[in-house]
Amino acid sequence: MSKAILFDATECIGCLECEGACAQQNGLPYDETIAQAKKMSETKVTYVATGPDETYMRRLCMHCEDPACASVCPVEALVKTPEGPVAYYGDKCMGCRYCMVACPFSVPKYEWSKAIPRVTKCTLCGDRTGMTTGCAEACPTGATMVGDRTQLLAEAHRRISQNPGTYLNHIYGEDEVGGTSVLMISAVPFGEFGLPTQYGPTPLPQLTGAVLAHIPDVVTVGGVVLGGIYWITHRREIVAKVENDEKDEH
Amino acid sequence: MNMKLPKLTFWRTVFVLILISGAFATYIRIFGGLGASTNLSDEFPWGIWIGFDILCGVMLAAGGFTLMATVHIFNVKEYKPIARPALLTAFLGYLLVIGALMFDLGQPWNVFRVMVTFQPRSVMWEVGWCVMLYTTVLFLEFLPIVFEKLRYEKPLRILHMISVPLIILGVILSTLHQSSLGSLYLIVPGKLHPLWYTPMLPVLFWISAITIGLAMTIFESTMSARHFPGHSLEPRLIRGLGGIMMVFLIIYGVVRMQNLFSRDALQYAMQPTYEATMFWAEVALGFAIPIALLMFRQIRESPVRLYIVSILVISGFLLNRLNVAVTGMEGSAGVRYIPKWSEVSITLSIVAVGIFLFTMAVKYLPIFTHGHEMPAEEKSQDKLTPTIPVPVG
Numbered sequence: 001m002s003k004a005i006l007f008d009a010t011e012c013i014g015c016l017e018c019e020g021a022c023a024q025q026n027g028l029p030y031d032e033t034i035a036q037a038k039k040m041s042e043t044k045v046t047y048v049a050t051g052p053d054e055t056y057m058r059r060l061c062m063h064c065e066d067p068a069c070a071s072v073c074p075v076e077a078l079v080k081t082p083e084g085p086v087a088y089y090g091d092k093c094m095g096c097r098y099c100m101v102a103c104p105f106s107v108p109k110y111e112w113s114k115a116i117p118r119v120t121k122c123t124l125c126g127d128r129t130g131m132t133t134g135c136a137e138a139c140p141t142g143a144t145m146v147g148d149r150t151q152l153l154a155e156a157h158r159r160i161s162q163n164p165g166t167y168l169n170h171i172y173g174e175d176e177v178g179g180t181s182v183l184m185i186s187a188v189p190f191g192e193f194g195l196p197t198q199y200g201p202t203p204l205p206q207l208t209g210a211v212l213a214h215i216p217d218v219v220t221v222g223g224v225v226l227g228g229i230y231w232i233t234h235r236r237e238i239v240a241k242v243e244n245d246e247k248d249e250h
Numbered sequence: 251m252n253m254k255l256p257k258l259t260f261w262r263t264v265f266v267l268i269l270i271s272g273a274f275a276t277y278i279r280i281f282g283g284l285g286a287s288t289n290l291s292d293e294f295p296w297g298i299w300i301g302f303d304i305l306c307g308v309m310l311a312a313g314g315f316t317l318m319a320t321v322h323i324f325n326v327k328e329y330k331p332i333a334r335p336a337l338l339t340a341f342l343g344y345l346l347v348i349g350a351l352m353f354d355l356g357q358p359w360n361v362f363r364v365m366v367t368f369q370p371r372s373v374m375w376e377v378g379w380c381v382m383l384y385t386t387v388l389f390l391e392f393l394p395i396v397f398e399k400l401r402y403e404k405p406l407r408i409l410h411m412i413s414v415p416l417i418i419l420g421v422i423l424s425t426l427h428q429s430s431l432g433s434l435y436l437i438v439p440g441k442l443h444p445l446w447y448t449p450m451l452p453v454l455f456w457i458s459a460i461t462i463g464l465a466m467t468i469f470e471s472t473m474s475a476r477h478f479p480g481h482s483l484e485p486r487l488i489r490g491l492g493g494i495m496m497v498f499l500i501i502y503g504v505v506r507m508q509n510l511f512s513r514d515a516l517q518y519a520m521q522p523t524y525e526a527t528m529f530w531a532e533v534a535l536g537f538a539i540p541i542a543l544l545m546f547r548q549i550r551e552s553p554v555r556l557y558i559v560s561i562l563v564i565s566g567f568l569l570n571r572l573n574v575a576v577t578g579m580e581g582s583a584g585v586r587y588i589p590k591w592s593e594v595s596i597t598l599s600i601v602a603v604g605i606f607l608f609t610m611a612v613k614y615l616p617i618f619t620h621g622h623e624m625p626a627e628e629k630s631q632d633k634l635t636p637t638i639p640v641p642v643g
Contacts, residue, residue: 101579102437110356233325
């Protein structure tokens, strides 16, 4: 069982109830001004993006299956939990902000105004027991659903195959960067809502992993080669010296 | 030279002004946070404290491992007189890089966690370990200079015994993290501009680190000769460095251009964009003009002209690192990043402290002389050593 969200954009009416519920859940302020901000920030970890013809798309942490943020974090302040959520431990974080650079969806935000700053992002309500989140509870139409990823994926496939005219034949998050725990289906292309469309099924950590795998080779081969060069260059000297001494003796 | 009160010269005034503004900026950084002291944002989380202080700082300190390998591994003894200045630059460089990092980290007191976490998937974790270990190696390589000065014979012998494995370890660690600073950006294929994003980033970073190691040695030797008369490197040796530098510049240039060509990325260099302009500036300064200049014998054989070429090369590769960290990331971020005055003044303060520490070390430690191992030079060392009471231990 891995906790996940399925967002059906065709059912979203743009009421922003999820935003308010999320703020309440995370102890963040929420008012008219914040509601109008169409981006994630240190005080807003989810927002509803607007597309063409009164269509809407939720934006939040995608909770990748193999998250770039957790792979780059040198202190394990970001961890993909077996339960599904990508959890953040602020007391471990050293504040290098590599997660912000690395995240393909530019999700992690930073408390720039604080003297002791933390990263903020959606936690998939990992601290709550059971298959529920603040945003899903608040959703009046059921556009945001919480459940097991495998089951939600099956549900998404079912909806697309039963209503091929309504949906695009694409579940965003099924394959993107190796799959994410937040899945989205829509009638409008995902790029229209600012979601990145250039990522294939390769998890991004594999890009750095391919290079990091060579470290043992560099250490062993490097050590042997450098040691060998040292031996040869200094051996030459000894040989030359001995030969000279022998010459002198004769 | 033997003035009691330091005279107020132009550069000393500049130095003091930089440090005053740096102290003020530090105050803002500590109490106001990163938002008050930088122009960083959610869209642009890494600025010049990473792009210049870390990426450029580590690159400029590459002379240390380049020269240590040349002199002690490849046994090219003629370059021994400049091995120590290069080592000093590297050691101070790494200390300053670590110091600079403390400004950039949001919760710097948690930096020790890198040492108690096992995270081999993180390039940053690997860089952290390498920099920590390499700074220790540099410290141990540098310690004999201090012991020589203090005439601590016994620990000197112990350090001498482990010097070869230490130097080999230093070269390996340098290779690893110089390249890994490039690998940091491998995880952002969707964000870094194609003129800079390539799986070859680690290799390019490593080759350019060696190139800069050589360029910095030419640069420093010439500067040292000017400010510390009697310490000039033989023109023959400068010419030798220029020759090797040319070889590495050509290797770098071929790999860089071939890589752009094979990734079909040269088209981006032909468009009239900001990125293309910065790219061509980097190429021209870093290797195109230097290689063209070095083709001429009159330039290759003149230490002064080689010095000017080395300045071009250093500027070009500084621009390369800033292009990777700043220029190449601006497009996807959708914002222009221009550092705040406080970011600049802290960076300048760090550079100023580095120059100050270098000058002090040269003044009080046997940097430009090798007293211990070469009896021929012992005399000259005695002449130069200021008469300060030396504790015999």
